[in-house]
Amino acid sequence: MDIIIDLQDLFWNRDDGDILKGINWQVMAGEHWVILGLNGSGKTSLLKMITGYEWPTKGRVMVLGQTYGACEIQEVRKSIGWVSSAIRDELYRNDTALQIVISGKYASIGLWKEIDNVDRERAHKILSDMSCEALTDKRYGTLSQGEKQKILLARALMAEPRLLILDEPCFGLDIQAREQVLSAIQTLGSLPNAPTILYVTHHIEEILPIFSHVLLLHNGVIAAAGKKREVLTEQNISSTFGVQAHLDWLDERPWLRVSRMVR
Ligand SMILES: Nc1ncnc2c1ncn2[C@@H]1O[C@H](COP(=O)(O)OP(=O)(O)OP(=O)(O)O)[C@@H](O)[C@H]1O
Numbered sequence: 001m002d003i004i005i006d007l008q009d010l011f012w013n014r015d016d017g018d019i020l021k022g023i024n025w026q027v028m029a030g031e032h033w034v035i036l037g038l039n040g041s042g043k044t045s046l047l048k049m050i051t052g053y054e055w056p057t058k059g060r061v062m063v064l065g066q067t068y069g070a071c072e073i074q075e076v077r078k079s080i081g082w083v084s085s086a087i088r089d090e091l092y093r094n095d096t097a098l099q100i101v102i103s104g105k106y107a108s109i110g111l112w113k114e115i116d117n118v119d120r121e122r123a124h125k126i127l128s129d130m131s132c133e134a135l136t137d138k139r140y141g142t143l144s145q146g147e148k149q150k151i152l153l154a155r156a157l158m159a160e161p162r163l164l165i166l167d168e169p170c171f172g173l174d175i176q177a178r179e180q181v182l183s184a185i186q187t188l189g190s191l192p193n194a195p196t197i198l199y200v201t202h203h204i205e206e207i208l209p210i211f212s213h214v215l216l217l218h219n220g221v222i223a224a225a226g227k228k229r230e231v232l233t234e235q236n237i238s239s240t241f242g243v244q245a246h247l248d249w250l251d252e253r254p255w256l257r258v259s260r261m262v263r
């Protein structure tokens, strides 16, 4: 089986201490992972190692068969899609949803050229797969937060990534918008040729059925990593989040109840 991500004995040290401490983590083709951890536990830092925007102090990063330090990171990045709530409002407000989706192809390649019909058709197909046809000609700036998030997801897919990184994609969405975005992710992740998905969230109920594995980060250390049902135990969640946690599984999604703080 293909190894999508292989992190070996990874450390990331900054002036004020170690942010990632001895990370060993493998992601195989066909898996979709959720990354959980408190604020400041190192989730985004871990993603930055994988995208090569930061370099580890020690250790080895291998992504999509390429070892960082011995490859062109720009080339690897062409196969990585990144969607973050942080960029939701930074895109060109006057472009239409369709234009923004199409731009995903060229953003990853780093050059602009004439949009051809193949690109246009592909963008329409992605929008339709995500039930977003109605947004096609709307100005991005006028879209709701949930609609924007779906357009950013569609934009990332335009480059046909092999690895798709979603860093809190549902941040700030209302319940309905969140379920719409989650539904699009569930559909996407179920496709036979789906990219491998890494999904960072603070909300356990966002762990959709497509996610097969979970990684728990605690102060820059992996507290647990493995199959979803084995990692998502009440004991693991309680110790990672410092609360007395109870999990209820409904329709293959876990729902969290908290009875008290434990530290
Ligand atoms: N470039 C940096 N220089 C120094 N410290 C950093 C840097 N980037 C992150 N940190 C620190 O590393 C720790 C982990 O940050 P990170 O952003 O990875 O956390 P996170 O798990 O993504 O948190 P959140 O859930 O709040 O997004 C934090 O204490 C943060 O202040």
Ligand SMILES: [Mg+2]
Binding pocket: 043, 044, 045
């Ligand atoms: Mg973060």
